[in-house]
Amino acid sequence: xxxxxxxxxxxxxxxxxxxxxxxxxxxxxxxxxxxxxxxxxxxxxxxxxxxxxxxxxxxxxxxxxxxxxxxxxxxxxxxxxxxxxxxxxxxxxxxxxxxxxxxxxxxxxxxxxxxxxxxxxxxxxxxxxxxxxxxxxxxxxxxxxxxxxxxxxxxxxxxxxxxxxxxxxxxxxxxxxxxxxxxxxxxxxxxxxxxxxxxxxxxxxxxxxxxxxxxxxxxxxxxxxxxxxxxxxxxxxxxxxxxxxxxxxxxxxxxxxxxxxxxxxxxxxxxxxxxxxxxxxxxxxxxxxxxxxxxxxxxxxxxxxxxxxxxxxxxxxxxxxx
Amino acid sequence: xxxxxxxxxxxxxxxxxxxxxxxxxxxxxxxxxxxxxxxxxxxxxxxxxxxxxxxxxxxxxxxxxxxxxxxxxxxxxxxxxxxxxxxxxxxxxxxxxxxxxxxxxxxxxxxxxxxxxxxxxxxxxxxxxxxxxxxxxxxxxxxxxxxxxxxxxxxxxxxxxxxxxxxxxxxxxxxxxxxxxxxxxxxxxxxxxxxxxxxxxxxxxxxxxxxxxxxxxxxxxxxxxxxxxxxxxxxxxxxxxxxxxxxxxxxxxxxxxxxxxxxxxxxxxxxxxxxxxxxxxxxxxxxxxxxxxxxxxxxxxxxxxxxxxxxxxxxxxxxxxx
Numbered sequence: 001x002x003x004x005x006x007x008x009x010x011x012x013x014x015x016x017x018x019x020x021x022x023x024x025x026x027x028x029x030x031x032x033x034x035x036x037x038x039x040x041x042x043x044x045x046x047x048x049x050x051x052x053x054x055x056x057x058x059x060x061x062x063x064x065x066x067x068x069x070x071x072x073x074x075x076x077x078x079x080x081x082x083x084x085x086x087x088x089x090x091x092x093x094x095x096x097x098x099x100x101x102x103x104x105x106x107x108x109x110x111x112x113x114x115x116x117x118x119x120x121x122x123x124x125x126x127x128x129x130x131x132x133x134x135x136x137x138x139x140x141x142x143x144x145x146x147x148x149x150x151x152x153x154x155x156x157x158x159x160x161x162x163x164x165x166x167x168x169x170x171x172x173x174x175x176x177x178x179x180x181x182x183x184x185x186x187x188x189x190x191x192x193x194x195x196x197x198x199x200x201x202x203x204x205x206x207x208x209x210x211x212x213x214x215x216x217x218x219x220x221x222x223x224x225x226x227x228x229x230x231x232x233x234x235x236x237x238x239x240x241x242x243x244x245x246x247x248x249x250x251x252x253x254x255x256x257x258x259x260x261x262x263x264x265x266x267x268x269x270x271x272x273x274x275x276x277x278x279x280x281x282x283x284x285x286x287x288x289x290x291x292x293x294x295x296x297x298x299x300x301x302x303x304x305x306x307x308x309x310x311x312x313x314x315x316x317x318x319x320x321x322x
Numbered sequence: 323x324x325x326x327x328x329x330x331x332x333x334x335x336x337x338x339x340x341x342x343x344x345x346x347x348x349x350x351x352x353x354x355x356x357x358x359x360x361x362x363x364x365x366x367x368x369x370x371x372x373x374x375x376x377x378x379x380x381x382x383x384x385x386x387x388x389x390x391x392x393x394x395x396x397x398x399x400x401x402x403x404x405x406x407x408x409x410x411x412x413x414x415x416x417x418x419x420x421x422x423x424x425x426x427x428x429x430x431x432x433x434x435x436x437x438x439x440x441x442x443x444x445x446x447x448x449x450x451x452x453x454x455x456x457x458x459x460x461x462x463x464x465x466x467x468x469x470x471x472x473x474x475x476x477x478x479x480x481x482x483x484x485x486x487x488x489x490x491x492x493x494x495x496x497x498x499x500x501x502x503x504x505x506x507x508x509x510x511x512x513x514x515x516x517x518x519x520x521x522x523x524x525x526x527x528x529x530x531x532x533x534x535x536x537x538x539x540x541x542x543x544x545x546x547x548x549x550x551x552x553x554x555x556x557x558x559x560x561x562x563x564x565x566x567x568x569x570x571x572x573x574x575x576x577x578x579x580x581x582x583x584x585x586x587x588x589x590x591x592x593x594x595x596x597x598x599x600x601x602x603x604x605x606x607x608x609x610x611x612x613x614x615x616x617x618x619x620x621x622x623x624x625x626x627x628x629x630x631x632x633x634x635x636x637x638x639x640x641x642x643x644x
Binding site: 026029030031032033034035037042043044045046047048049050051053054055076077079080082088089090091092121122123124125126127128129130131133135137147149150151215216227230231 | 348351352353354355356357359364365366367368369370371372373375376377398399401402404410411412413414443444445446447448449450451452453455457459469471472473537538549552553
């Protein structure tokens with residue numbers, strides 16, 4: 001229970017309205033919620049935890065923390081081709097958190113739930129002597145048996161990503177006060193990319209039936225491709241010069257303040273990584289906002305090749321699978 | 323990522339075996355899991371968060387922390403009449419947590435998952451500079467439309483509880499080194515009641531069709547009955563002398579080291595609180611391990627009456643709904 005505040009009153013006032021429109025949430029007045037089952041659809045679920053100082057900065061705006069929390073989970077669902085419909089929230093708020101902060105958090109939550117047309121269907125709020133610690137469990141629907149899994153990649157598939165790669169990790173550096181020589185528009189863009197992931201829900205849904213495998217990029221392109229390759233029992237080669245970079249990322253690269261290897265292994269992209277047979281290329285290009293960046297191969301491990309064909313050595317913290 | 327340890331290796335080694343037997347968990351190798359949908363059954367879900375120093379003691383055995391985490395969630399499902407089938411785990415482990423501690427935690431988790439015949443179907447593991455912070459999302463099946471809700475109580479219903487009340491809060495005092503004059507068997511019993519809730523899954527399932535409303539008692543009998551009354555738009559009276567107490571609780575009461583009011587408002591009981599029409603009394607008594615403790619009434623609020631009929635005044639932290 002929050003100091004000087006009644007947990008139940010807080011939940012009723014700030015969170016209960018977020019359950020509106022979803023009868024199975026029981027108005028957040030029970031201990032449980034009912035999941036919406038629909039004929040022909042699988043229910044997929046995922047959970048992500050975030051800790052202040054690790055996954056976001058404690059000084060980040062409360063509403064943006066709430067939005068990031070929701071979006072990292074929706075990004076996981078999007079990568080499977082699933083349409084999100086509900087979330088559960090478990091929140092450990094630091095003792096002494098202000099009502100103003102909580103209201104801003106709830107407003108950010110409300111705005112995102114509305115934007116993505118999903119409901120808060122339950123949760124648990126506790127107090128902690130430690131940092132703000134949050135977890136969201138998200139639920140989505142996808143055509144039965146057709147979700148894009150990590151394990152579906154096949155040798156010969158083309159490797160694709162959505163959006164641009166490396167902006168999230170540069171945005172964190174902006175948030176930390178670095179990269180001050182960039183122009184303000186580029187700094188703002190990178191910061192936004194770090195704070196507000198855009199889950200590629202529409203794209204993911206359209207990839208069902210076209211792509212063989214999919215996941216979102218949260219830990220870094222190379223690491224996450226490594227996970228996908230292991231789950232699928234394949235290898236992959238990234239052609240570095242085909243990896244889409246934003247103008248801002250190119251500017252930082254030119255200034256010598258980052259390396260291509262850093263961009264390919266930095267976290268917080270929240271773009272989709274997927275593989276598809278070569279014959280799907282036309283249909284996939286037509287979706288827009290996607291780039292082929294390499295190929296899935298027989299074998300294991302991830303290689304990154306420069307334009308001339310030379311392998312770019314990449315070593316990132318703790319990860320040494322190639 | 324845990325210091326000096328690869329998150330993915332840790333998950334693979336300790337947690338992946340806990341997904342065995344549940345294909346929709348994808349071996350914990352994907353970001354999502356699929357929920358098992360069955361004809362004629364609702365899927366109910368609940369989430370509970372626990373923080374070291376708040377919901378358990380940091381020095382509690384790791385395996386028992388894991389077990390309590392699972393059981394407080396299963397207790398919520400049991401109270402609805404639902405049979406649990408799966409859980410998701412979000413864990414923020416303190417940096418520097420030992421491999422031995424993690425192994426003991428995973429062993430406790432494994433033992434309980436096996437005991438309750440449920441699978442770990444996904445999760446997220448992160449590091450924190452703060453206290454151990456855990457949340458579990460649990461899933462259960464219940465006959466469609468027949469779950470026991472908080473909102474189902476009707477004036478005239480009999481009020482029932484399972485087991486004995488107040489042992490959990492006394493067990494916490496034993497854990498804190500108090501109540502040293504109790505005999506060692508009673509101390510062990512109370513400690514066990516605090517550390518290892520017994521979710522009343524079988525009882526809950528049998529109450530479907532008999533009871534009108536149900537919830538588990540986690541915050542204290544009086545407070546939780548207050549929540550149930552508000553959700554149902556009714557009032558209730560507890561007849562204090564009918565509330566079942568363990569021999570150990572009676573001994574502490576006799577010694578003057580607790581009050582009946584403390585036992586009726588102490589947390590961590592994890593027994594079921596339910597209401598049923600008087601005509602169901604015979605069938606409910608036949609289930610065993612349950613006691614009628616009062617009546618649901620027209621009106622609002624909770625009253626506690628002593629044997630002579632006098633109202634026992636009860637005030638507990640922050641809660642003032644009667």
